[in-house]
Amino acid sequence: xxxxxxxxxxxxxxxxxxxxxxxxxxxxxxxxxxxxxxxxxxxxxxxxxxxxxxxxxxxxxxxxxxxxxxxxxxxxxxxxxxxxxxxxxxx
Numbered sequence: 001x002x003x004x005x006x007x008x009x010x011x012x013x014x015x016x017x018x019x020x021x022x023x024x025x026x027x028x029x030x031x032x033x034x035x036x037x038x039x040x041x042x043x044x045x046x047x048x049x050x051x052x053x054x055x056x057x058x059x060x061x062x063x064x065x066x067x068x069x070x071x072x073x074x075x076x077x078x079x080x081x082x083x084x085x086x087x088x089x090x091x
């Protein structure tokens with residue numbers, strides 16, 4: 001049985017804001033790798049066809065975005081991966 005988490009008002013707008021910022025600073029392949037989604041999923045996000053349906057995916061995207069803000073563009077992917085997988089946590 002699948003349990004769906006209710007999304008708060010404005011969820012799609014916030015998801016779009018995070019996505020637009022990330023897509024302006026990282027390539028789709030890097031975003032897909034950092035967030036554990038397929039490249040075609042990022043392509044659908046980029047084209048405005050969908051937004052992350054799972055709040056956990058949006059949270060991963062936000063952590064990647066925060067990692068970019070903290071570590072800067074010279075260490076984009078490393079910061080993104082560190083943000084998604086904290087030290088000591090294995091996937």
